Amino acid sequence: xxxxxxxxxxxxxxxxxxxxxxxxxxxxxxxxxxxxxxxxxxxxxxxxxxxxxxxxxxxxxxxxxxxxxxxxxxxxxxxxxxxxxxxxxxxxxxxxxxxxxxxxxxxxxxxxxxxxxxxxxxxxxxxxxxxxxxxxxxxxxxxxxxxxxxxxxxxxxxxxxxxxxxxxxxxxxxxxxxxxxxxxxxxxxxxxxxxxxxxxxxxxxxxxxxxxxxxxxxxxxxxxxxxxxxxxxxxxxxxxx
Amino acid sequence: xxxxxxxxxxxxxxxxxxxxxxxxxxxxxxxxxxxxxxxxxxxxxxxxxxxxxxxxxxxxxxxxxxxxxxxxxxxxxxxxxxxxxxxxxxxxxxxxxxxxxxxxxxxxxxxxxxxxxxxxxxxxxxxxxxxxxxxxxxxxxxxxxxxxxxxxxxxxxxxxxxxxxxxxxxxxxxxxxxxxxxxxxxxxxxxxxxxxxxxxxxxxxxxxxxxxxxxxxxxxxxxxxxxxxxxxxxxxxxxxxxxxxxxxxxxxxxxxxxxxxxxxxxxxxxxxxxxxxxxxxxxxxxx
Amino acid sequence: xxxxxxxxxxxxxxxxxxxxxxxxxxxxxxxxxxxxxxxxxxxxxxxxxxxxxxxxxxxxxxxxxxxxxxxxxxxxxxxxxxxxxxxxxxxxxxxxxxxxxxxxxxxxxxxxxxxxxxxxxxxxxxxxxxxxxxxxxxxxxxxxxxxxxxxxxxxxxxxxxxxxxxxxxxxxxxxxxxxxxxxxxxxxxxxxxxxxxxxxxxxxxxxxxxxxxxxxxxxxxxxxxxxxxxxxxxxxxx
Numbered sequence: 001x002x003x004x005x006x007x008x009x010x011x012x013x014x015x016x017x018x019x020x021x022x023x024x025x026x027x028x029x030x031x032x033x034x035x036x037x038x039x040x041x042x043x044x045x046x047x048x049x050x051x052x053x054x055x056x057x058x059x060x061x062x063x064x065x066x067x068x069x070x071x072x073x074x075x076x077x078x079x080x081x082x083x084x085x086x087x088x089x090x091x092x093x094x095x096x097x098x099x100x101x102x103x104x105x106x107x108x109x110x111x112x113x114x115x116x117x118x119x120x121x122x123x124x125x126x127x128x129x130x131x132x133x134x135x136x137x138x139x140x141x142x143x144x145x146x147x148x149x150x151x152x153x154x155x156x157x158x159x160x161x162x163x164x165x166x167x168x169x170x171x172x173x174x175x176x177x178x179x180x181x182x183x184x185x186x187x188x189x190x191x192x193x194x195x196x197x198x199x200x201x202x203x204x205x206x207x208x209x210x211x212x213x214x215x216x217x218x219x220x221x222x223x224x225x226x227x228x229x230x231x232x233x234x235x236x237x238x239x240x241x
Numbered sequence: 242x243x244x245x246x247x248x249x250x251x252x253x254x255x256x257x258x259x260x261x262x263x264x265x266x267x268x269x270x271x272x273x274x275x276x277x278x279x280x281x282x283x284x285x286x287x288x289x290x291x292x293x294x295x296x297x298x299x300x301x302x303x304x305x306x307x308x309x310x311x312x313x314x315x316x317x318x319x320x321x322x323x324x325x326x327x328x329x330x331x332x333x334x335x336x337x338x339x340x341x342x343x344x345x346x347x348x349x350x351x352x353x354x355x356x357x358x359x360x361x362x363x364x365x366x367x368x369x370x371x372x373x374x375x376x377x378x379x380x381x382x383x384x385x386x387x388x389x390x391x392x393x394x395x396x397x398x399x400x401x402x403x404x405x406x407x408x409x410x411x412x413x414x415x416x417x418x419x420x421x422x423x424x425x426x427x428x429x430x431x432x433x434x435x436x437x438x439x440x441x442x443x444x445x446x447x448x449x450x451x452x453x454x455x456x457x458x459x460x461x462x463x464x465x466x467x468x469x470x471x472x473x474x475x476x477x478x479x480x481x482x483x484x485x486x487x488x489x490x491x492x493x494x495x496x497x498x499x500x501x502x503x504x505x506x507x508x509x510x511x512x513x514x515x516x517x518x519x520x521x522x523x524x525x526x527x528x
Numbered sequence: 529x530x531x532x533x534x535x536x537x538x539x540x541x542x543x544x545x546x547x548x549x550x551x552x553x554x555x556x557x558x559x560x561x562x563x564x565x566x567x568x569x570x571x572x573x574x575x576x577x578x579x580x581x582x583x584x585x586x587x588x589x590x591x592x593x594x595x596x597x598x599x600x601x602x603x604x605x606x607x608x609x610x611x612x613x614x615x616x617x618x619x620x621x622x623x624x625x626x627x628x629x630x631x632x633x634x635x636x637x638x639x640x641x642x643x644x645x646x647x648x649x650x651x652x653x654x655x656x657x658x659x660x661x662x663x664x665x666x667x668x669x670x671x672x673x674x675x676x677x678x679x680x681x682x683x684x685x686x687x688x689x690x691x692x693x694x695x696x697x698x699x700x701x702x703x704x705x706x707x708x709x710x711x712x713x714x715x716x717x718x719x720x721x722x723x724x725x726x727x728x729x730x731x732x733x734x735x736x737x738x739x740x741x742x743x744x745x746x747x748x749x750x751x752x753x754x755x756x757x758x759x760x761x762x763x764x765x766x
Binding site: 064066069070071072073074075093094096097099100101102103104107108109112182184188189192193194195196197198199200201202203204205206209210213217 | 242243244245247346347349350352353357361362465467472475476477478479480481482483484485486487488489490493494497498501
Binding site: 037038055056057058109111114115117118146147148149150151152153154155189190191192224228231232235236 | 542544545546547548561563566568570575577578579593594595596597599625626627692749
């Protein structure tokens with residue numbers, strides 16, 4: 001068994017030098033794929049995710065079409081090379097669950113009733129996994145939907161709060177997730193102030209939970225602002241050209 | 242791939258409105274109060290061939306859980322621990338909308354939520370399940386079987402899981418030669434070691450109104466649902482938001498408070514059953 | 529809207545889903561989405577639902593989307609590509625999430641499926657200018673070609689543009705399209721589904737018209753775009 005690494009150093013900083021309330025360096029780009037109606041690439045530190053949106057388009061097979069709204073399909077998937085040990089490309093139970101919670105989060109913002117008998121298909125591929133893949137994926141999917149011009153109530157920013165060595169920290173990476181005491185991913189629509197995704201894997205006291213939510217909202221708001229800027233800059237760049 | 246549900250039972254619009262307006266006025270379609278669970282009935286060890294089992298009826302939702310113990314190898318990164326695996330099957334006999342086949346996303350989600358709520362607070366004492374460190378340990382298979390679906394499957398699954406695990410007895414090890422472990426399942430040696438009990442409390446939300454233990458009809462009408470795992474010590478040991486609408490962050494404090502309160506009641510029921518197991522051996526289905 | 533607005537964005541500013549565009553004096557009881565204006569209204573806020581440009585007119589605000597597929601409306605003029613021929617109808621791809629149907633009776637007088645082969649009139653691969661006659665969201669979408677300027681395309685060139693750019697290529701009260709046609713001397717039809725039919729007297733002007741349309745498409749959000757296009761056309765045609 002590998003020895004548990006020191007997650008909070010004597011100086012109070014995390015194993016990678018971040019303060020508890022720091023995000024990893026975050027990068028975003030939209031409109032990166034030619035074929036998709038909308039697409040985005042997002043990095044949270046070493047976690048790299050690409051998302052694509054197709055639709056609204058005809059539903060295949062047709063019997064799945066819903067008479068009063070669009071069918072939303074979402075696949076969260078990890079590339080076989082995204083992890084240290086090769087991951088089987090067949091969907092795991094974990095991926096099936098995460099596809100569901102990400103879809104449900106996005107259903108909460110998409111105006112699906114505008115497009116009866118169509119489908120809106122959302123594909124999330126994790127290219128490299130280093131913790132926070134579902135939250136990075138949710139951010140990327142939300143950007144890709146905006147890039148596809150799908151009407152939505154708001155954007156959703158994903159971020160996880162963890163508890164490591166007894167300290168609540170923002171945007172945990174793989175090491176912190178593996179050796180920490182708790183991992184709480186959230187998806188937050190900052191403008192309309194609603195939590196669209198919420199999970200807790202770990203043990204927290206009710207007081208810790210309250211603090212964790214505040215920390216997560218704060219982090220999500222920063223990511224949300226960067227998402228807005230990314231969408232804005234796509235058009236600004238064209239103006240400058 | 243996860244799809245918008247296409248096979249939800251259809252509830253007449255007029256009934257939907259009735260369910261909604263009742264919730265808005267602090268009532269429920271089945272006469273319950275917003276913060277009231279349905280009647281909970283328990284049948285311990287309905288399947289003696291399993292090392293432990295329990296059937297729980299939560300209103301008309303019926304869940305049977307069987308715990309099986311086998312000898313196997315531990316995970317390489319946890320050589321000094323037994324292995325716990327939770328699976329759930331939503332079999333077609335439980336609902337007209339279920340189909341045969343591998344577990345769908347709802348069954349997988351239910352199993353994984355129960356699994357996490359057990360694993361994180363170390364509900365099962367896995368370190369006491371080692372036979373030969375790094376080589377042979379007890380594998381605990383906890384299989385949740387949904388027999389009748391009338392909503393709030395996760396709370397019923399968690400209750401029946403906790404009871405089945407508490408009922409489970411470890412078979413006798415007859416001999417160990419080299420790495421070969423021979424067991425005799427007819428002789429039960431000791432109970433499966435449990436550190437603490439865990440329950441989940443599912444809270445449905447409609448336009449900001451909270452109800453606990455929603456029926457299937459209520460679940461279909463609700464905006465969203467949040468499942469909160471709570472251990473005996475009153476700690477939060479897992480959360481899963483499900484459903485296609487958001488939650489106002491300002492409501493979370495009320496949700497947690499309600500969950501902690503209802504968890505105490507469920508823990509009291511578990512204690513009552515586990516302290517008087519002989520009172521709960523009446524077959525629930527043959528009455 | 530009788531409700532007075534405090535507008536928080538500038539005209540033609542880039543806005544994104546969730547951006548608060550304006551605040552109303554009174555709160556509304558139930559959140560609502562306005563599909564024509566692409567805004568979501570809740571409490572006292574008017575929020576953009578899409579990535580687009582804010583458009584402000586006398587105490588009202590809407591968003592012109594910069595992205596998105598074509599979504600059909602009855603009365604729209606579209607250019608469709610024939611992708612299938614049935615016994616009594618043609619099936620057209622109009623770049624919408626729904627297949628469009630053109631019934632044989634629209635094209636052939638006294639149509640009889642026994643004596644007529646539809647392929648003799650319109651075949652797979654043909655472009656058709658049509659109007660959307662019926663679209664009620666539950667059945668297939670029906671087209672009509674009865675009307676001036678509708679029917680099979682037999683000459684010129686057809687290009688596809690982003691459907692969200694159609695309003696810019698046409699311009700306010702057709703100003704951009706007028707500029708294009710008057711300078712190049714071409715006949716240009718901009719269909720609502722982002723398909724453009726161009727007929728010119730020579731190849732050179734046709735080439736310039738296409739370039740100008742591509743320019744408008746890529747800089748749809750730019751201020752002073754009409755002037756920019758005028759200068760481009762003057763330079764190219766000189």
